[in-house]
Amino acid sequence: MKVERYPEREQWSELTKRPVIKRERLTEIVAGIFDEVKNNGDQALIDFAKKFDSAEINNIKISEEEVESAENLISEELKTAIQDAKSNITKFHASQIPTVEKIETTKGVVCWRENRAIEKVGIYIPGGTAPLFSTVLMLVIPAQLAGCKEIILCTPPDKNGNVNPAILYTAKLCGVTQIFKTGGAQAIAAMTFGTESIPNVYKIFGPGNQYVVAAKEYAQNYNIAIDMPAGPSEVLVIANEKAVPEFCAADLLSQAEHGSDSQVIFLSTDEKILNETILETQKQLEALPRNEMAAESLKNSHFILLNSIDEALKFSNLYAPEHLILAVNDFKNYIPKIQNAGSVFLGNYSCESAGDYASGTNHTLPTNGFAKNYSGVSLDSFVKKITFQNLSEQGLKNLGKTIEIMAEAEGLFAHKNAVSIRLKEQNERI
Numbered sequence: 150m151k152v153e154r155y156p157e158r159e160q161w162s163e164l165t166k167r168p169v170i171k172r173e174r175l176t177e178i179v180a181g182i183f184d185e186v187k188n189n190g191d192q193a194l195i196d197f198a199k200k201f202d203s204a205e206i207n208n209i210k211i212s213e214e215e216v217e218s219a220e221n222l223i224s225e226e227l228k229t230a231i232q233d234a235k236s237n238i239t240k241f242h243a244s245q246i247p248t249v250e251k252i253e254t255t256k257g258v259v260c261w262r263e264n265r266a267i268e269k270v271g272i273y274i275p276g277g278t279a280p281l282f283s284t285v286l287m288l289v290i291p292a293q294l295a296g297c298k299e300i301i302l303c304t305p306p307d308k309n310g311n312v313n314p315a316i317l318y319t320a321k322l323c324g325v326t327q328i329f330k331t332g333g334a335q336a337i338a339a340m341t342f343g344t345e346s347i348p349n350v351y352k353i354f355g356p357g358n359q360y361v362v363a364a365k366e367y368a369q370n371y372n373i374a375i376d377m378p379a380g381p382s383e384v385l386v387i388a389n390e391k392a393v394p395e396f397c398a399a400d401l402l403s404q405a406e407h408g409s410d411s412q413v414i415f416l417s418t419d420e421k422i423l424n425e426t427i428l429e430t431q432k433q434l435e436a437l438p439r440n441e442m443a444a445e446s447l448k449n450s451h452f453i454l455l456n457s458i459d460e461a462l463k464f465s466n467l468y469a470p471e472h473l474i475l476a477v478n479d480f481k482n483y484i485p486k487i488q489n490a491g492s493v494f495l496g497n498y499s500c501e502s503a504g505d506y507a508s509g510t511n512h513t514l515p516t517n518g519f520a521k522n523y524s525g526v527s528l529d530s531f532v533k534k535i536t537f538q539n540l541s542e543q544g545l546k547n548l549g550k551t552i553e554i555m556a557e558a559e560g561l562f563a564h565k566n567a568v569s570i571r572l573k574e575q576n577e578r579i
């Protein structure tokens with residue numbers, strides 16, 4: 150845990166660096182895994198499961214019986230919670246279904262856009278440090294609402310060769326039937342090339358560790374689209390004198406526990422709140438079960454005292470956090486100043502876990518500064534938008550001259566002629 154008081158602006162870029170493995174090293178590892186999967190298909194996935202997950206598996210595809218029996222392995226309480234979360238996530242994402250609007254740009258010239266769902270999509274569900282069945286909801290619900298025809302799901306096996314029953318239950322609840330036991334870069338490679346068991350897809354979605362993120366980036370060399378770089382979790386909390394240190398510490402730890410390469414940042418304008426939050430973070434860390442990861446992650450994390458909330462927001466926009474918590478009472482005044490963030494939590498009661506599980510927003514979000522240029526997953530991520538236009542005879546007459554002049558100026562006479570030939574015909578007919 151590093152503490153900085155009023156750092157100079159020149160120090161800010163150092164303070165916004167994430168603890169990442171060298172990109173060249175990651176690409177080298179991922180390229181090797183892609184080659185193996187391309188050449189050896191399912192056998193490579195079986196070998197990688199042994200190497201990386203310590204799992205002996207024979208079949209990559211999870212059988213219907215395995216999926217069916219998962220329902221009996223989880224509590225009724227958990228099933229109800231998953232269904233509650235599903236309902237909110239569905240409500241929020243259904244509200245993103247666009248309506249088609251036809252626009253007459255010039256009299257007789259009508260343009261519009263229609264959505265078409267991406268036909269084949271691959272969903273990655275992380276399973277290394279925690280079985281993230283909540284991510285199944287976050288990805289399959291918008292895929293189904295968008296109308297994707299084929300949705301396949303890959304997730305790593307545990308060391309007994311099994312997949313957590315909550316992942317299987319949630320997948321079935323959301324209507325996914327093709328589930329495969331493979332994780333990491335090899336799962337991304339399998340969805341890129343296809344194997345004997347796993348179909349290839351057009352777009353790959355889902356968060357994961359640095360290997361998964363690098364693999365998704367690499368998959369783009371093979372004409373595969375991806376949602377975004379959604380890597381190790383991060384949160385930045387901005388707190389003033391009205392913040393509650395216990396709440397801030399709990400939020401910081403909630404993201405720190407995701408992995409040793411997660412990063413949490415605390416910015417405060419109040420020395421007392423800063424000091425109390427540091428103490429509270431230590432105290433809550435000690436009381437946390439399975440706290441090794443959070444303890445490691447806190448070593449990469451910064452607690453920083455700044456002069457004002459405006460200054461904190463400038464820092465935050467430079468950092469571009471996956472999650473931003475504004476633990477200030479007058480948060481409304483600051484919303485317009487937020488430029489770069491994946492998802493924002495306003496006020497003392499908007500804990501980040503709400504967005505992780507059940508408020509309705511999507512938790513698959515850009516990390517590592519990519520909130521500067523990417524959005525989190527939404528219904529839009531699962532659709533392509535096709536533009537349409539219809540020009541009436543009169544419409545082309547109205548716009549034709551403009552097109553002809555521009556085409557001629559670009560030296561593209563065939564373009565010009567496509568208009569002229571029609572207008573000539575029109576004139577001759579009149």
Ligand SMILES: NC(=O)c1ccc[n+]([C@@H]2O[C@H](COP(=O)([O-])OP(=O)(O)OC[C@H]3O[C@@H](n4cnc5c(N)ncnc54)[C@H](O)[C@@H]3O)[C@@H](O)[C@H]2O)c1
Pocket residue numbers: 178201202274275276277278279281284305331332333334335356357358359360361378379380381382407408411471512513514515516
């Ligand atoms: N940004 C987001 O939206 C978001 C959402 C949820 C989770 N996350 C993040 O997802 C990550 C999940 O990571 P995870 O590790 O728990 O699960 P994971 O499923 O992403 O990765 C596990 C896989 O990593 C591979 N792997 C592990 N060590 C390797 C090595 N040395 N070389 C090559 N491959 C290796 C293995 O194949 C293993 O199956 C966490 O960092 C979490 O913070 C991010």
Ligand SMILES: N[C@H](CO)Cc1c[nH]c[nH+]1
Pocket residue numbers: 281283284381382383404471505512513514
């Ligand atoms: N915080 C993660 C995104 O960074 C999502 C998650 C899933 N389960 C718990 N948390």
Ligand SMILES: [Zn+2]
Pocket residue numbers: 382403404407505
């Ligand atoms: Zn989380």
